[in-house]
Every structure is written in structure tokens, then in C-alpha cells.
Amino acid sequence: MTEKRASIGARRNPETEAAVLDAATEILAEKGISGVTMEAVAKRARAGKATLYRWWPTRGALLMAVYRRRKQEICHPDTGTLEGDVKAVLESLFDHWSRPEGRVFRHIIAASQSDDDLREALEDYRLERLAHLGEIFERAAQRGTLSDDVPAQEMARAVMGMAWLHLLVGRLDADAAGIARTLVRGWVRPS
Amino acid sequence: MTEKRASIGARRNPETEAAVLDAATEILAEKGISGVTMEAVAKRARAGKATLYRWWPTRGALLMAVYRRRKQEICHPDTGTLEGDVKAVLESLFDHWSRPEGRVFRHIIAASQSDDDLREALEDYRLERLAHLGEIFERAAQRGTLSDDVPAQEMARAVMGMAWLHLLVGRLDADAAGIARTLVRGWVRPS
Numbered sequence: 542m543t544e545k546r547a548s549i550g551a552r553r554n555p556e557t558e559a560a561v562l563d564a565a566t567e568i569l570a571e572k573g574i575s576g577v578t579m580e581a582v583a584k585r586a587r588a589g590k591a592t593l594y595r596w597w598p599t600r601g602a603l604l605m606a607v608y609r610r611r612k613q614e615i616c617h618p619d620t621g622t623l624e625g626d627v628k629a630v631l632e633s634l635f636d637h638w639s640r641p642e643g644r645v646f647r648h649i650i651a652a653s654q655s656d657d658d659l660r661e662a663l664e665d666y667r668l669e670r671l672a673h674l675g676e677i678f679e680r681a682a683q684r685g686t687l688s689d690d691v692p693a694q695e696m697a698r699a700v701m702g703m704a705w706l707h708l709l710v711g712r713l714d715a716d717a718a719g720i721a722r723t724l725v726r727g728w729v730r731p732s
Numbered sequence: 733m734t735e736k737r738a739s740i741g742a743r744r745n746p747e748t749e750a751a752v753l754d755a756a757t758e759i760l761a762e763k764g765i766s767g768v769t770m771e772a773v774a775k776r777a778r779a780g781k782a783t784l785y786r787w788w789p790t791r792g793a794l795l796m797a798v799y800r801r802r803k804q805e806i807c808h809p810d811t812g813t814l815e816g817d818v819k820a821v822l823e824s825l826f827d828h829w830s831r832p833e834g835r836v837f838r839h840i841i842a843a844s845q846s847d848d849d850l851r852e853a854l855e856d857y858r859l860e861r862l863a864h865l866g867e868i869f870e871r872a873a874q875r876g877t878l879s880d881d882v883p884a885q886e887m888a889r890a891v892m893g894m895a896w897l898h899l900l901v902g903r904l905d906a907d908a909a910g911i912a913r914t915l916v917r918g919w920v921r922p923s
Contacts, residue, residue: 573846622920623920624920648846650845650900651841654839654841654842655842663901667901681919686920687919687920687921688917688919688921691910691913695910695914696919698894699894699911702890702894702895703890703893705893705897706897709844710855710858711851720890722881722882723882723883724890724919725919726920727881728872728916729878730876730877730880731922
């Protein structure tokens with residue numbers, strides 16, 4: 542909780558920003574995603590609604606900001622092989638999503654099915670994550686081991702597809718090594 | 733709409749069953765998934781609530797029944813190769829989900845994030861679909877071309893992961909052939 546704030550310019554004030562994101566996080570925990578309205582968050586943070594809208598033009602953008610802030614940067618350590626890198630990414634995601642962050646993200650995906658603002662904010666975030674995932678495929682390409690049968694962007698989407706599926710069905714205890722093997726190795730015996 | 737029904741035994745009466753599923757489908761279209769309560773459906777179908785509960789023990793089970801009924805059986809034609817079979821499955825799913833059925837299923841996945849009954853009903857359905865998908869891997873095994881590096885069940889999950897991701901982010905126009913290639917071919921150049 543923070544004290545009442547005076548009017549704020551267009552530049553973000555880090556304290557107010559933190560107060561708003563704290564407020565949204567609290568409301569999310571208390572009332573679920575539908576409780577997080579711009580009005581309720583502004584009131585709890587003692588900030589002006591105009592300020593909220595200036596910094597997060599939609600409720601979806603604000604919800605994504607809450608998730609992003611709680612998200613430790615998922616790192617992509619160089620394990621020396623693409624299969625190892627995919628395993629490390631999945632382990633890091635499953636671990637992260639096993640905390641309250643996973644609940645937030647599941648509910649963002651769920652609510653985005655009927656909330657266009659949130660859908661748009663999620664899509665921006667998703668494309669950013671896909672680009673970030675690209676790192677591990679660039680490394681494999683530099684090692685000279687990446688197949689050029691398949692575009693790296695499709696590979697990144699496959700990793701994301703497996704991750705989301707396991708999040709949404711509550712199987713974050715799945716075997717990341719097995720999933721990595723499934724994705725990276727071919728399914729057809731070399732003839 | 734159907735006429736008022738007399739009390740019904742434990743055996744399902746196909747007409748009543750159809751009336752209940754019609755009613756649930758109508759309410760779903762009018763009010764969204766949260767409008768589909770056992771009470772509202774019973775009332776609209778002029779059936780007893782006890783009957784509904786006897787046949788579909790939870791609201792989740794009823795919603796899954798609505799989706800199942802609308803779902804043309806996704807067929808798995810034998811295209812002669814695993815990659816072709818995966819492509820055909822994805823095309824058939826994307827096509828199916830581009831109709832109102834896709835909306836129903838997206839909303840079932842979304843609502844299952846905060847509804848335990850629905851989550852359980854969806855999980856049953858999901859495991860059934862995974863088993864059904866197993867067909868295409870059995871065929872590949874019979875052809876003698878399936879790699880034994882990866883369990884077929886994991887392969888089925890990867891196909892499902894890609895399908896769900898594309899449904900949930902509204903990318904059902906994606907290139908099924910490209911996705912099939914990504915999944916079936918290895919990502920690492922044979923050394």
C-alpha cells in the first residue's frame with residue numbers, strides 16, 4: 542500500500558508503477574483475474590485511473606505487466622546440445638510455472654479466450670518469447686548442427702506448444718528430458 | 733425444444749438426451765460457457781435436474797458431451813507416411829476448430845482452469861484423444877519406420893500441444909504441413 546499520490550506526468554514514476562503492480566497482484570490473489578479491473582487497481586494503489594491508462598492502455602496490458610514482473614527471466618543456458626538446451630528451457634519454465642506465476646499465466650491464457658485486449662497483450666508477449674527462444678536455435682546453427690529442413694521459428698513454436706499444454710492440463714511434473722528428446726529427435730527411423 | 737417429459741429411468745432416453753444437449757448448445761451460444769448451469773439446461777430442456785445429474789454427473793461432463801456431439805469424428809486417414817498422417821490430423825482438427833466447435837473447445841479449456849469438474853472431464857477426454865492419436869504411430873510402427881528413440885505417447889502429446897497452441901492463439905490458418913515436418917523430422921543434422 543502506498544500513500545496518496547499527486548498528479549503524475551507521462552513519464553513513469555517507478556514507485557507508482559510498483560504500487561499499481563502490487564495492487565493488481567493483491568487483487569489477483571484475492572479475487573481472481575476477473576477482479577482485476579482498472580478501477581479496482583487504481584483505487585487500491587491510490588493512483589489515478591488516467592495514470593493507469595497512460596501506462597497500460599488496456600487491462601490486458603496491465604495483467605501481462607503483472608505476470609512479466611513476477612517472471613524471473615527464463616534463462617537459456619548453453620548446455621552444448623540443442624536437446625540439452627530444450628530440456629533446460631522446459632525445466633526452467635515448469636519450475637517457474639509451479640509457483641503462483643503459473644496460476645497467473647494459466648488464467649491469462651484462459652481469460653484471453655474471451656477478452657480481446659488481453660488476447661492482444663498475450664500475443665505480443667508470446668511473439669517476444671518466441672523470438673527469445675530463437676537463441677537456442679541460433680546456437681545450434683552456429684555449432685553447425687541445426688537441420689535446415691525446418692524453420693527455427695517452427696521449432697520454437699513446438700517447444701512453446703508442449704510447454705503450454707503441460708501448464709494448462711496441470712502436468713508440470715512431466716519429464717522435460719523426454720519432451721526435449723521427442724521434439725529434437727526425428728520420429729522416423731533413418732532409412 | 734421438446735415437450736414436458738415424465739419421469740425417466742436410469743437408462744438414457746435418446747430423445748431426452750438430444751433435448752438436453754440441444755438446450756445446452758443453445759444456452760452456450762446465447763450466454764457463453766458460464767451460462768450453462770445444470771439448472772438452466774434442465775429448465776430449457778424441460779427435463780428433471782435429477783435426470784441430468786444421473787447422465788452427466790457434473791456440469792463439466794455435460795459440457796464435454798456437448799462438444800463431443802458436435803465433433804465430427806476426426807479421422808486419421810492412412811496417407812502412407814507418418815509425416816503425411818500428422819499433417820492430415822492437424823488439417824482435420826484446424827478445419828473442425830474453425831467452426832463453432834473450436835469456440836466451444838477453447839472455452840472448455842479456458843473454463844477448466846478454474847473449474848475442477850470441467851478439468852476432470854477434459855482430462856478424460858484428452859487421454860481418450862491421445863489414445864486415439866496413437867493409431868497413426870501404430871501404423872508407422874507396422875510400416876517399420878517408427879523411431880524407437882521416443883515413446884509414441886510423447887509423440888501424440890507433441891501433436892496435441894501444437895494443435896492446442898494454435899487453437900488458443902487463434903492461428904488455425906497455420907501451415908499444417910510445416911508443423912508436421914517440424915514434429916516428425918529431427919532438428920539436428922545427422923552427424
